[in-house]
Amino acid sequence: MTTTGHASADQLAEQLSATTLLRFATAGSVDDGKSTLVGRLLHDSKSVLTDQLEAVERASLGRGQDTPDLALLTDGLRAEREQGITIDVAYRYFATPRRRFILADTPGHVQYTRNMVTGASTAELAVVLVDARNGVVEQTRRHAAVAALLRVPHVVLAVNKMDLVEYAEPVFAAIAEEFTAYAASLGVPEVTAIPISALAGDNVVEPSGHMDWYGGPTVLEHLETVAVSHDLSGCPARFPVQYVIRPQSAEHPDYRGYAGQIASGVLRVGEAVTVLPSGRTSTIEGIDALGESVDIAWAPQSVTIRLADDVDVSRGDLIAPSSGVPASTQDVEATVCHVADRPLTVGQRVLLKHTTRTVKAIVKDIPSRLTLDDLSQHPAPGQLVANDIGRVTVRTAEPLALDAYRDSRRTGSFILIDPADGTTLSAGMAGDSFAAEPPPAPADAQDAAADEGWDF
Amino acid sequence: MTTTVASVTDGTEGADGTGGAGEAPYALSHLDALESEGVHIFREVAGEFERPVILFSGGKDSIVMLHLALKAFAPAPVPFTLLHVDTGHNFPEVLAYRDRTVARHGLRLHVASVQEYIDAGTLRERPDGTRNPLQTLPLTEKIQAERFDAVFGGGRRDEEKARAKERVFSLRDEFSQWDPRRQRPELWQLYNGRHAPGEHVRVFPLSNWTELDVWQYIAREGIELPEIYFAHEREVFNRHGMWLTPGEWGGPKDGEPTETRLVRYRTVGDMSCTGAVDSEATTLDAVITEITASRLTERGASRADDKMSEAAMEDRKREGYF
Numbered sequence: 001m002t003t004t005g006h007a008s009a010d011q012l013a014e015q016l017s018a019t020t021l022l023r024f025a026t027a028g029s030v031d032d033g034k035s036t037l038v039g040r041l042l043h044d045s046k047s048v049l050t051d052q053l054e055a056v057e058r059a060s061l062g063r064g065q066d067t068p069d070l071a072l073l074t075d076g077l078r079a080e081r082e083q084g085i086t087i088d089v090a091y092r093y094f095a096t097p098r099r100r101f102i103l104a105d106t107p108g109h110v111q112y113t114r115n116m117v118t119g120a121s122t123a124e125l126a127v128v129l130v131d132a133r134n135g136v137v138e139q140t141r142r143h144a145a146v147a148a149l150l151r152v153p154h155v156v157l158a159v160n161k162m163d164l165v166e167y168a169e170p171v172f173a174a175i176a177e178e179f180t181a182y183a184a185s186l187g188v189p190e191v192t193a194i195p196i197s198a199l200a201g202d203n204v205v206e207p208s209g210h211m212d213w214y215g216g217p218t219v220l221e222h223l224e225t226v227a228v229s230h231d232l233s234g235c236p237a238r239f240p241v242q243y244v245i246r247p248q249s250a251e252h253p254d255y256r257g258y259a260g261q262i263a264s265g266v267l268r269v270g271e272a273v274t275v276l277p278s279g280r281t282s283t284i285e286g287i288d289a290l291g292e293s294v295d296i297a298w299a300p301q302s303v304t305i306r307l308a309d310d311v312d313v314s315r316g317d318l319i320a321p322s323s324g325v326p327a328s329t330q331d332v333e334a335t336v337c338h339v340a341d342r343p344l345t346v347g348q349r350v351l352l353k354h355t356t357r358t359v360k361a362i363v364k365d366i367p368s369r370l371t372l373d374d375l376s377q378h379p380a381p382g383q384l385v386a387n388d389i390g391r392v393t394v395r396t397a398e399p400l401a402l403d404a405y406r407d408s409r410r411t412g413s414f415i416l417i418d419p420a421d422g423t424t425l426s427a428g429m430a431g432d433s434f435a436a437e438p439p440p441a442p443a444d445a446q447d448a449a450a451d452e453g454w455d456f
Numbered sequence: 457m458t459t460t461v462a463s464v465t466d467g468t469e470g471a472d473g474t475g476g477a478g479e480a481p482y483a484l485s486h487l488d489a490l491e492s493e494g495v496h497i498f499r500e501v502a503g504e505f506e507r508p509v510i511l512f513s514g515g516k517d518s519i520v521m522l523h524l525a526l527k528a529f530a531p532a533p534v535p536f537t538l539l540h541v542d543t544g545h546n547f548p549e550v551l552a553y554r555d556r557t558v559a560r561h562g563l564r565l566h567v568a569s570v571q572e573y574i575d576a577g578t579l580r581e582r583p584d585g586t587r588n589p590l591q592t593l594p595l596t597e598k599i600q601a602e603r604f605d606a607v608f609g610g611g612r613r614d615e616e617k618a619r620a621k622e623r624v625f626s627l628r629d630e631f632s633q634w635d636p637r638r639q640r641p642e643l644w645q646l647y648n649g650r651h652a653p654g655e656h657v658r659v660f661p662l663s664n665w666t667e668l669d670v671w672q673y674i675a676r677e678g679i680e681l682p683e684i685y686f687a688h689e690r691e692v693f694n695r696h697g698m699w700l701t702p703g704e705w706g707g708p709k710d711g712e713p714t715e716t717r718l719v720r721y722r723t724v725g726d727m728s729c730t731g732a733v734d735s736e737a738t739t740l741d742a743v744i745t746e747i748t749a750s751r752l753t754e755r756g757a758s759r760a761d762d763k764m765s766e767a768a769m770e771d772r773k774r775e776g777y778f
Contacts, residue, residue, distance in 0.1 A: 019485045019486055019487075020483065020485070020486060021486040021489050021490075049750070049751050049752050050751040050752055051752050073617075088621050088636060088637070088639065089621070089641075090613075090617070090620040090621045091613045091620055091663070091664065092613075092614075092620060093613065093614040093664070093666045095666070095668070100486045100666075100669075102664055105620075114641055115641070117641070117643070118641040118642060118643055121643045121644045122644060122645075242496070242499040242500060242502075242503050243499045243502050243503045243529075245529055245530075245531075245532045246532065247531050247532035247533070249531075249532075251531070252531045252532075255531060255532075259499050259528070259529070260496075260499070261492060261493075261495070261496040261499075261645075266482065288530075290491065290495060290527040290528075290530070291527055291530055298482040299482075300484070300489065300492055300493070301484065301488070301492050302491075302492040302493075302495040302496050302499070302528070315503045339641045339643075351650075353646050353648065354646075355646075356500070356503065409644065410644065410645070413643070413644045413646065414646065415643055415646045415648060417648060417650055421650075421652060422627075422648065422650025422651055422652070423640070424640045424641055424643070424648050427641070427643045427644075
């Protein structure tokens, strides 16, 4: 990558042809330099334009700083600039010749666990930042646990401030080893550790001249080349019906199409399907992919499906191949992250939104609350407060075709809503999740994770 | 039209060793992914709200929004009406485009007029002549009067750092105010559109698009735009480093000589604060090449109102601006 000067005509042509999209999230403790890392990624990938940089320079000078504070590129709200911290998730966009990126820039402060959950929910990769001087701290373990809980497929450990530990390999190696073992014990499938200095620019976009001992990719190189989107189309097909399209026009008197976004898997014309919760069966007669008739479509395409039979289908129904129909249940067992300021309590009446279906529900039990620091479980907490993560049992008024979150982030996730005022209360992940056991010894960690998956 | 929808790629990323066995056999290009997400958002609103409306200015973002809505519900018509906040200082070419488009698709257009508010004495003209901040009241009163419960806006998070904090579904109170510290967390694709009577939800289907994405999509889909987006000779004058078009809105003043330049617009808004940029780009391809090479953001290059203070956009959004 070139970091200075104008892009050449070749680079322009490449940039225009970049086709894949990577969604990733960053997490780091306060003062770990996360905003600086994000600023550096944007700046060195030439995603910061002159007027934005001038605004940052102006603001930095106005505060008596003699070099531009790259953190100001991302702290967008008045309160954030006043306090010098990031309050809320922000989404950033940049592109290189190889790929387009959507970055969920999530605050690291302990009270904002819910923000990391929010950012991680749509991320295919998480960058966890640690300060090389402090190593793996409680907050790092929390971030790893949230990435594991949300099943973010790839985790990058960015060991920052290497310039403050004289770029020493043993410092990096010890942190990388400790973190990788911990992450593996959580079931994180892949960790890539990279030694960086966000402030000096080492190994963020440009390879560092200070760390010859490191032979791996820079942060940006890794982001550009990591394989993504391999989890959706391989799963059983799921099609939540969003909206029924019935033009009833002279041109289309009999058209009846079921519009939705394929949540997982592949759908084909001619396939036998079952509509849930009714259980009625039919065959896919046609697939309209936004104006084009196609024989095959896959997640996450938005399409319209026509069925061969005149069955009753409406918003909130789920269409699945008859060969792989999910079980329906009214008793949902899940892990939730509580995101509202008011607590979630046993006996509370809520609404549950799962795919396109919103149903009445009641919180039957909160069997345990998880301490992210050591993954211990506290039995029967009675309630969950903001940023708590815990197990819940929810009874729904109608059956839901719910997959386990481990199998599908899209059809295994739900939110709980306060029926009184619409507040989003909790983020839910159906099925098994964290267990009480502390992580096993590092040497066994890899095998244990491979054998037991996520059920700990 | 789309080329990737019908073709199954082999999923490899190329010769850099990153694709291969682990990569999906089915991939979507970034434009297809953004389109699919935008359509999903339109359909969610159609499924959950009673009275949605699309803010339509005749600018490229709202044009792309309408295009997505047309695709989302085809072959049925778009189940929404349109709303234009007319500052009274709009470019005539854009108004003509607006009316053509409304007629072509058989849509219903609501207009909230800043001029009517000024004539009635409810709003007062600002000394600098810009009417952008004056749009908020007509917009919010129209939302209340028509009881719109979902209002689609073409805002993109890449435009401005306060917008980078905006949700896709953004709840506004009965005064249409945005409180960035009290936003609902937005998890997965599970948008929460619940709202009390009097409140409404602003919906931003293009949240994850960049300016380049919008232009590439316009080119791919062959979408018609108002001609002022392409280079043309225009009489302009310079104010605070921006090329503004003379007009009844109040420019130029003494000492602001006009000249004829080859220019185009990157954004379309109120004539008093939307600047033209020097350009020779007369085709979509030339425009795309130009903005890819540009070292200025579209707002930095052409919007005077964002430069009023470090938090200009945040402050206006808090009051109910879109």
